[in-house]
Structures are given as structure tokens and as C-alpha cells.
Amino acid sequence: xxxxxxxxxxxxxxxxxxxxxxxxxxxxxxxxxxxxxxxxxxxxxxxxxxxxxxxxxxxxxxxxxxxxxxxxxxxxxxxxxxxxxxxxxxxxxxxxxxxxxxxxxxxxxxxxxxxxxxxxxxxxxxxxxxxxxxxxxxxxxxxxxxxxxxxxxxxxxxxxxxxxxxxxxxxxxxxxxxxxxxxxxxxxxxxxxxxxxxxxxxxxxxxxxxxxxxxxxxxxxxxxxxxxxxxxxxxxxxxxxxx
Amino acid sequence: xxxxxxxxxxxxxxxxxxxxxxxxxxxxxxxxxxxxxxxxxxxxxxxxxxxxxxxxxxxxxxxxxxxxxxxxxxxxxxxxxxxxxxxxxxxxxxxxxxxxxxxxxxxxxxxxxxxxxxxxxxxxxxxxxxxxxxxxxxxxxxxxxxxxxxxxxxxxxxxxxxxxxxxxxxxxxxxxxxxxxxxxxxxxxxxxxxxxxxxxxxxxxxxxxxxxxxxxxxxxxxxxxxxxxxxxxxxxxxxxxxxxxxxxxxxxx
Numbered sequence: 180x181x182x183x184x185x186x187x188x189x190x191x192x193x194x195x196x197x198x199x200x201x202x203x204x205x206x207x208x209x210x211x212x213x214x215x216x217x218x219x220x221x222x223x224x225x226x227x228x229x230x231x232x233x234x235x236x237x238x239x240x241x242x243x244x245x246x247x248x249x250x251x252x253x254x255x256x257x258x259x260x261x262x263x264x265x266x267x268x269x270x271x272x273x274x275x276x277x278x279x280x281x282x283x284x285x286x287x288x289x290x291x292x293x294x295x296x297x298x299x300x301x302x303x304x305x306x307x308x309x310x311x312x313x314x315x316x317x318x319x320x321x322x323x324x325x326x327x328x329x330x331x332x333x334x335x336x337x338x339x340x341x342x343x344x345x346x347x348x349x350x351x352x353x354x355x356x357x358x359x360x361x362x363x364x365x366x367x368x369x370x371x372x373x374x375x376x377x378x379x380x381x382x383x384x385x386x387x388x389x390x391x392x393x394x395x396x397x398x399x400x401x402x403x404x405x406x407x408x409x410x411x412x413x414x415x416x417x418x419x420x421x422x
Numbered sequence: 423x424x425x426x427x428x429x430x431x432x433x434x435x436x437x438x439x440x441x442x443x444x445x446x447x448x449x450x451x452x453x454x455x456x457x458x459x460x461x462x463x464x465x466x467x468x469x470x471x472x473x474x475x476x477x478x479x480x481x482x483x484x485x486x487x488x489x490x491x492x493x494x495x496x497x498x499x500x501x502x503x504x505x506x507x508x509x510x511x512x513x514x515x516x517x518x519x520x521x522x523x524x525x526x527x528x529x530x531x532x533x534x535x536x537x538x539x540x541x542x543x544x545x546x547x548x549x550x551x552x553x554x555x556x557x558x559x560x561x562x563x564x565x566x567x568x569x570x571x572x573x574x575x576x577x578x579x580x581x582x583x584x585x586x587x588x589x590x591x592x593x594x595x596x597x598x599x600x601x602x603x604x605x606x607x608x609x610x611x612x613x614x615x616x617x618x619x620x621x622x623x624x625x626x627x628x629x630x631x632x633x634x635x636x637x638x639x640x641x642x643x644x645x646x647x648x649x650x651x652x653x654x655x656x657x658x659x660x661x662x663x664x665x666x667x668x669x670x671x672x673x674x675x
Contacts (some may be wrong), residue, residue: 198671235577235665236574236577236669237667237668252665257580257581258580260578261579261580264579271571273572273576274589283579287576288580296447330579331579
């Protein structure tokens with residue numbers, strides 16, 4: 180991993196519990212700037228909770244989180260959430276058209292999204308401008324996911340959190356979204372943190388990987404660690420023997 | 423009407439009792455309890471009102487209103503799916519609606535400042551506000567649960583709590599006030615409102631009775647909309663903390 184100077188997100192001894200359950204334990208580590216880091220691990224490892232802490236939807240019980248060297252609590256919540264965007268597996272759509280969904284981030288700031296920019300974003304994610312007037316709820320899973328990513332990009336986030344965005348997609352849509360993420364990463368140098376259950380995907384798309392188990396970070400390094408893990412539990416997980 | 427005549431009207435209680443027994447509906451116990459409770463409660467209220475009307479003292483009027491607000495709060499927080507700390511929000515809503523309506527009625531000289539007017543009108547306003555509160559709270563908590571993904575989506579995109587719950591709040595306000603508005607559209611076509619019927623039976627001029635009934639209907643429109651909006655805006659901030667995080671646990675069943 181790189182030094183703190185080139186760190187987009189840094190965790191220092193972070194703990195989080197909910198309803199008496201200790202979900203994250205002693206999380207320490209960094210996500211390098213401009214790179215794609217995948218977050219892998221069995222269900223219930225605390226990966227999605229980690230995202231909610233980065234985006235400020237939850238706060239840690241103890242420990243500190245830094246975004247670009249600034250403590251998370253020194254950000255205004257709204258500023259933090261525009262800096263750290265999040266796209267979820269559910270790709271929740273608000274009622275209305277694709278355009279309405281795409282405009283949402285700017286509408287929340289009392290601004291309007293220019294048609295040219297809307298078309299650019301749709302083009303970037305592989306949806307044509309003919310989609311603008313379609314009802315967002317009628318889109319396929321893959322199209323919703325692309326729209327959800329485009330909508331998050333409206334805020335021009337410096338860090339993009341992707342929570343299992345391809346897990347419910349077919350192979351073709353999955354490949355399209357992977358290409359899209361790589362394209363965005365190259366074009367905007369956006370730091371990407373991607374939760375995935377697909378280890379093949381983590382190997383091919385990620386520069387770095389964090390392996391999490393039972394609320395702890397068990398192993399981190401370049402993505403090829405998944406081919407030859409040092410930790411015994413990670414080895415079992417990679418072989419599909421851990422649940 | 424004398425007590426003897428009232429005793430004869432018990433025949434209307436006996437009819438459902440006989441039918442329930444005949445068809446084994448099992449309604450006898452509840453029918454008896456309902457009849458006995460309404461006799462005791464209404465007679466007690468009648469004597470209390472007679473005392474308050476005779477005394478014509480502001481303290482007794484205020485005590486009666488406080489009692490109504492207390493009972494309405496107790497009922498609304500018990501029956502309505504509630505939000506943490508809802509009791510004070512309900513009290514504030516009922517007090518506000520009472521001050522607003524009586525302020526206009528008495529301030530503009532629409533009704534005289536006597537117990538005979540203040541107490542029944544307050545009862546109708548607070549009672550209606552209580553029903554609206556239950557409807558609103560049930561709908562609002564359901565909307566917040568069902569649309570939690572949308573709430574967190576808007577927060578995650580940099581929206582404020584107010585923006586995140588706007589749709590849920592709007593839907594709940596509309597859903598709880600529509601029955602009041604809709605029922606007024608057909609009023610008088612099917613059944614005559616209870617207060618108006620009572621006045622007419624008691625010998626009042628039907629036109630005067632209609633005028634008073636219209637006054638009450640208009641009051642209830644204000645009551646419905648103000649109750650829902652006020653309760654909504656008092657309630658939603660308790661569902662978020664100062665870091666604009668949605669506190670799911672603050673929605674209680």
C-alpha cells in the first residue's frame with residue numbers, strides 16, 4: 180500500500196457496533212488514491228458497513244477515518260457525501276423518468292442538470308439519450324445499475340464506493356459494468372472501492388484487495404494476493420471452503 | 423327527554439343482544455360493555471358540563487380542555503404507531519390547534535366566549551385532531567420503513583434529512599387528510615351530520631343548525647391539515663442525528 184500522502188481513505192483503529200453486535204473490529208488501513216481496490220470476504224464480514232462509515236451514513240464507535248487526509252467529522256455531512264459517492268446493489272430509483280433520477284443530485288442542491296451533461300453521462304455509462312424520458316422503474320437490472328452509477332457521478336465524487344453492483348447481473352451486463360468502471364477510473368482518476376463476491380472479478384479489475392472476515396481486515400495487498408494468500412483463513416476462503 | 427324515555431330506548435340495545443344470541447355472533451359481552459360505558463361516560467360528562475356551564479369560570483374551561491388534550495394524547499400515542507418522544511409532540515400539536523381555532527373563533531367574535539361554545543367546539547377539534555394524528559403517524563412510520571432505501575439514497579447523494587423524507591411526509595399528510603376532505607364533499611347528501619341532527623331534534627332552527635355545522639366543517643379542514651403538517655415537521659427531526667444519519671431504531675412499533 181502507498182504512503183498516507185497518496186491515500187484517499189484511511190482507517191485508524193475503527194470499531195463499529197449495532198444493536199449490541201460488534202460489526203467492525205479494529206479496522207486499520209488505507210485505500211490508495213486513483214486506484215481500484217476490491218473488498219472481498221464472506222457475507223456478514225462488515226464490508227457494506229465499512230462503506231456506510233466512509234460515506235457518513237453511519238459513524239464509528241471509536242477510531243478515526245480520514246478522507247484525503249481530513250478527518251471525516253471535519254467534513255459537513257453533505258460535503259462528505261458528495262465527495263464520497265456510493266452505488267448500491269439495489270440501485271434504488273426514485274419515482275419518475277431516467278432524467279429525473281439523473282437530475283436528483285443537483286436538484287438536491289437547488290441546481291439543474293444541463294441536457295448536454297445528462298447526455299454525456301448517459302453516453303459514458305452506455306445508455307443512449309433515448310433513455311432520458313423512460314420510466315426508471317421499467318429499466319432492466321443492468322440498466323438501473325448503469326443509471327445509478329451515472330447518477331452518483333453527477334456529484335463528481337473523488338471516491339466511488341460500489342457495493343456488489345454486478346452481483347445480480349447477467350454475464351454480458353456484468354462485463355459492461357466492469358468496463359464502465361475501468362473507463363471512469365481512467366478518465367476521472369476516481370478512487371474506486373468495490374465490494375464483490377466474484378474473486379475472478381477482484382483479480383482482473385482491482386489494483387489492490389482487502390479481505391475481510393467477521394468484522395476484521397485479515398489480509399491486504401495487490402490483487403494477486405488472492406492467487407496465493409498468506410493467511411490460512413483467506414486461503415480457505417479463496418478455495419471456497421470458508422463460510 | 424326524560425330518564426324514563428331513555429330507559430325505553432334500551433330496547434335498541436336489547437335487539438342486537440337477542441340477534442347476537444340467536445345467531446351465535448358472540449357480540450353480547452362487547453355490546454353490554456359498550457352500552458354501559460356510554461351511559462356512565464356520557465352521563466358523567468353531562469353532569470360535569472352542567473357544573474362547568476353553571477360556574478362559568480375560565481379555570482374550569484381550561485381544566486376541561488386540558489383533560490381532553492390529555493385523553494387525546496394518551497389515545498393517539500397508544501393507538502398510533504409512534505415515534506420516539508411522541509407524547510410532547512402530540513401535546514404541542516393539540517395545544518396549537520386549540521389555540522389557533524379558538525383564537526380565530528373568539529378573536530373575531532364568531533362564537534361567544536362561553537363554556538357552552540368553547541367546550542363542545544374544543545371537543546370536536548381535539549377529537550378530530552386525535553384521529554388525524556393516529557392516521558398520520560401510522561402512515562408516516564409505514565412510509566419511513568417501506569422507503570428506507572430511498573431515504574438513504576437521498577442522504578447518500580448529499581441531500582438533507584428534510585429532502586430525504588419530503589416524499590414520505592407529503593404522502594402521509596395527503597393520505598391522512600383526504601378522508602376529511604372527501605367526506606365533506608358528500609355531506610348532507612346521505613346522512614346529516616350528528617351535531618346538526620342533534621340541534622334540529624332539540625328544536626333549533628334548521629338553518630341556524632346548518633350554519634353551525636358549516637362552521638365546524640371548516641374548522642375540521644384546518645384541524646386536519648394543520649395537525650398532519652405540524653406533527654410531521656415535529657416528528658421527522660427525531661429520526662435523524664446531527665450528522666444527518668437516519669436513526670432506524672427511533673421508529674417504534
